[in-house]
Amino acid sequence: xxxxxxxxxxxxxxxxxxxxxxxxxxxxxxxxxDDLGFGDLGCYGHPTSLTPNLDRLAAEGLRFTDFYSxxxxxxxxxxxxxxxxYHTRSGIYPGVFYxxxxxxxxxxxxxxxxxxxxxxYATAAVGKWHLGYxxxxxxxxxxxxxxxxxxxxxxxxxxxxxxxxxxPPDVKCFGFCNKDTVAVPLMHNKSITQQPVxxxxxxxxxxxxxxxxxxxxxxxxxPFFLYYPNHHTHYPQYAGPETAYQSLRGPYGDALMExxxxxxxxxxxLEKTGQINNTLVFFTSDNGPELWRMSRGGNAGPLKCxxxxxxxxxxxxxxxxxxxxxxxPGVTHELASTLxxxxxxxxLAGAKLPQVQLxxxxxxxxxxxxxxxxxEFMMFYPMNPSEKFGMFALRFWNYKVHxxxxxxxxxxxxxxxxxxxxxxxHYPPLIFDLDSDPSENYPLSLVGRPDLQSLLAKILKVKAxxxxxMVFGESQIRRGADPALVxxxxxxxxxxxxxxxx
Ligand code: MG
Numbered sequence: 001x002x003x004x005x006x007x008x009x010x011x012x013x014x015x016x017x018x019x020x021x022x023x024x025x026x027x028x029x030x031x032x033x034d035d036l037g038f039g040d041l042g043c044y045g046h047p048t049s050l051t052p053n054l055d056r057l058a059a060e061g062l063r064f065t066d067f068y069s070x071x072x073x074x075x076x077x078x079x080x081x082x083x084x085x086y087h088t089r090s091g092i093y094p095g096v097f098y099x100x101x102x103x104x105x106x107x108x109x110x111x112x113x114x115x116x117x118x119x120x121y122a123t124a125a126v127g128k129w130h131l132g133y134x135x136x137x138x139x140x141x142x143x144x145x146x147x148x149x150x151x152x153x154x155x156x157x158x159x160x161x162x163x164x165x166x167x168p169p170d171v172k173c174f175g176f177c178n179k180d181t182v183a184v185p186l187m188h189n190k191s192i193t194q195q196p197v198x199x200x201x202x203x204x205x206x207x208x209x210x211x212x213x214x215x216x217x218x219x220x221x222x223p224f225f226l227y228y229p230n231h232h233t234h235y236p237q238y239a240g241p242e243t244a245y246q247s248l249r250g251p252y253g254d255a256l257m258e259x260x261x262x263x264x265x266x267x268x269x270l271e272k273t274g275q276i277n278n279t280l281v282f283f284t285s286d287n288g289p290e291l292w293r294m295s296r297g298g299n300a301g302p303l304k305c306x307x308x309x310x311x312x313x314x315x316x317x318x319x320x321x322x323x324x325x326x327x328x329p330g331v332t333h334e335l336a337s338t339l340x341x342x343x344x345x346x347x348l349a350g351a352k353l354p355q356v357q358l359x360x361x362x363x364x365x366x367x368x369x370x371x372x373x374x375x376e377f378m379m380f381y382p383m384n385p386s387e388k389f390g391m392f393a394l395r396f397w398n399y400k401v402h403x404x405x406x407x408x409x410x411x412x413x414x415x416x417x418x419x420x421x422x423x424x425x426h427y428p429p430l431i432f433d434l435d436s437d438p439s440e441n442y443p444l445s446l447v448g449r450p451d452l453q454s455l456l457a458k459i460l461k462v463k464a465x466x467x468x469x470m471v472f473g474e475s476q477i478r479r480g481a482d483p484a485l486v487x488x489x490x491x492x493x494x495x496x497x498x499x500x501x502x
């Protein structure tokens with residue numbers, strides 16, 4: 001009898017195991033905009049942006065109102081997104097990487113791509129990397145878990161402007177680029193395929209690469225992870241012939257519209273390949289608008305200041321999750337972050353979490369049940385963080401507390417003088433209720449408010465506990481630069497960098 005029961009149990013377990021093998025893990029498409037603020041999309045209230053495909057994601061998916069990146073600059077924000085950890089832990093500070101930087105995202109950090117690979121995922125990155133290049137391409141995406149890469153390995157203003165033209169080509173780019181460095185390259189995996197890159201054709205190449213990757217993975221019945229960090233909305237914006245002059249908003253709007261068209265191509269490929277109901281598409285942005293570019297810098301909507309500050313405009317971003325049949329359309333006010341994407345993908349795919357101190361929490365309950373966030377707080381460090389100063393600001397529930405504030409030239413030009421004011425310590429700290437005052441205009445007074453006094457005591461305790469757990473990684477950016485490391489398609493040529501053209 002016992003033998004028979006064992007046989008039945010074994011048969012039942014086999015069926016279960018077989019079913020779970022047949023169940024296909026979800027695909028992930030992660031769209032990451034650049035210097036795009038809370039107020040830049042049509043679905044977040046911009047009156048003249050034309051973003052029909054991103055608006056579709058929001059209308060048919062879940063739109064976050066309280067979604068945060070960790071840092072108001074490109075490289076640190078990207079490090080947090082891909083590792084689920086504050087960039088201070090991985091050493092991505094101060095500031096950002098340059099074409100000749102020696103360092104990069106340390107190879108012993110585990111990226112989302114590396115986490116998914118053991119489960120058989122196909123992985124590809126297309127667009128702006130900005131987590132280091134290094135000697136012999138040490139830090140390129142293909143060394144960080146991505147099977148394939150097509151893109152520019154850093155910001156596209158980190159090169160001379162001569163090839164950064166708008167359509168038609170006689171309209172030169174507006175403002176300043178890094179004139180004395182090498183022309184911006186396009187890389188396929190570890191090889192330079194164009195230098196300088198042809199910006200007016202770039203989006204077609206990105207769109208073709210992304211859709212071919214989805215189609216090939218679907219044909220092989222292989223789950224996939226596509227990471228598309230795009231450049232478009234970072235200054236100086238560019239747009240190809242199909243979108244230039246098509247939006248009422250000017251160059252920023254045209255660039256955003258071109259990116260949006262690729263989102264449309266990705267969605268239609270997911271539909272054509274039958275993957276749309278088995279794919280989580282997530283959209284957010286690395287940091288808020290670069291306000292010193294004025295109308296070409298992006299828009300933070302009702303939020304205060306922008307890029308390079310720890311005010312809301314620097315770090316609070318659009319966040320949209322789309323997964324037909326699994327995510328019910330709606331809006332959530334739950335607190336969430338780029339840090340939470342890695343644990344969420346891990347939970348949905350059944351992947352093993354990296355065995356390191358993670359800062360993200362699984363937000364699946366928010367996505368699939370419109371449930372509550374497991375996140376109670378969010379810390380904000382400046383672009384040049386230090387253990388001496390610690391965090392500059394902390395969000396706890398609906399309250400934002402500033403221990404230090406510091407403006408930035410990158411957020412100057414608006415009438416709000418706090419946006420480029422010097423470093424200032426606040427004791428007692430500034431406290432804002434973001435539910436009633438999202439613009440951080442009216443600090444709350446502690447006088448006669450025992451409820452706020454006890455809240456502040458709790459917040460200070462959370463701050464102390466968190467800072468005791470924060471071990472700053474060795475700065476990868478202070479490792480410095482070596483002119484010999486700049487990507488050059490003709491490595492033996494002279495004089496560099498001007499000879500690096502192919
Ligand atoms: Mg950026």
